[in-house]
Amino acid sequence: MGTFNERAEKLMEKLSEIADNNTEANMLQLVNCVTLDVIAKVAFGMELDLLNHSSPFPKAIETCLKGMVHYVRDATFEYIPWNRTFVNEAREACRFLRTTGAQLIHKRKIAIENGEDVPKDILTQIIKTAATEEIMTEEDEEFMLDNFVTFFIAGQETTANQLAFCIMELGRNPEILEKAKKEVDDVIGMKQEISNDDLGKLIYLSQVLKETLRIYPTAPGTSRDIKEDMMIDGVHIPGGVSCAVSLLLLNVIN
Numbered sequence: 001m002g003t004f005n006e007r008a009e010k011l012m013e014k015l016s017e018i019a020d021n022n023t024e025a026n027m028l029q030l031v032n033c034v035t036l037d038v039i040a041k042v043a044f045g046m047e048l049d050l051l052n053h054s055s056p057f058p059k060a061i062e063t064c065l066k067g068m069v070h071y072v073r074d075a076t077f078e079y080i081p082w083n084r085t086f087v088n089e090a091r092e093a094c095r096f097l098r099t100t101g102a103q104l105i106h107k108r109k110i111a112i113e114n115g116e117d118v119p120k121d122i123l124t125q126i127i128k129t130a131a132t133e134e135i136m137t138e139e140d141e142e143f144m145l146d147n148f149v150t151f152f153i154a155g156q157e158t159t160a161n162q163l164a165f166c167i168m169e170l171g172r173n174p175e176i177l178e179k180a181k182k183e184v185d186d187v188i189g190m191k192q193e194i195s196n197d198d199l200g201k202l203i204y205l206s207q208v209l210k211e212t213l214r215i216y217p218t219a220p221g222t223s224r225d226i227k228e229d230m231m232i233d234g235v236h237i238p239g240g241v242s243c244a245v246s247l248l249l250l251n252v253i254n
């Protein structure tokens with residue numbers, strides 16, 4: 001919660017600055033910076049401060065995600081000649097994220113080995129999960145990097161887009177904005193540090209956020225590697241393929 005409070009405060013400072021200068025605020029870009037700052041800090045102990053410093057991270061994440069979506073939609077995408085430039089960019093972006101991950105993992109592993117007091121964050125968890133044996137294999141290293149990239153991407157874009165859609169809809173629905181604002185005023189008031197318990201009391205705001213996800217699902221699909229042929233609800237799914245699954249179908253299965 002400390003990091004969330006601190007980054008929210010920085011966003012408020014930035015918005016005040018923008019308002020004072022009477023300039024336009026690109027809310028998607030701003031919340032993108034904040035969510036990336038938060039996930040980098042709470043999951044991996046990285047200080048990015050993207051509202052005030054530029055960094056190659058946002059672009060690398062965006063490019064990796066675009067590459068992933070292209071690949072899921074069409075496995076032949078990378079072999080089509082006119083996609084070459086983008087494929088190279090996506091490879092470079094993945095390499096950048098993985099190299100950064102490898103450096104962070106290396107630093108944290110040394111700290112753990114030296115018995116230093118390390119944060120109980122996702123990075124420590126990733127290392128502990130992979131290190132089931134004394135000696136780490138190349139496969140374990142790759143597994144850790146897969147998890148690093150997954151958390152970085154999964155924890156950021158979804159949340160940033162949800163917040164941006166929510167802000168857009170609040171702008172379009174002044175009466176809902178008023179109700180949400182009143183709840184925040186009642187629960188938080190002038191309090192500087194918002195606690196985890198406070199979040200549970202923001203019932204209406206939570207409903208607004210869930211409704212935003214319902215109208216604009218920020219992760220509308222996912223994919224599964226199907227090893228063998230399967231029948232799901234009378235539908236034949238051939239084995240040996242990567243299968244894009246809509247969440248609606250996943251809900252039916254679950």
Ligand code: HEM
Pocket residue numbers: 039150151154155156158159162213218219221222223
């Ligand atoms: C609005 C916010 C979010 C939405 C809508 C969302 C949605 C999803 C969806 C639909 C999946 C796929 C589930 C599946 O394939 O079975 C997923 C997976 C995942 N999400 Fe999120 N997520 C959000 C935020 C986060 C955050 C904040 C984190 C981490 C801090 C996170 C970490 C993950 C991870 C690790 C996976 C598993 C990926 C895998 O199985 O390889 N997500 N999320």
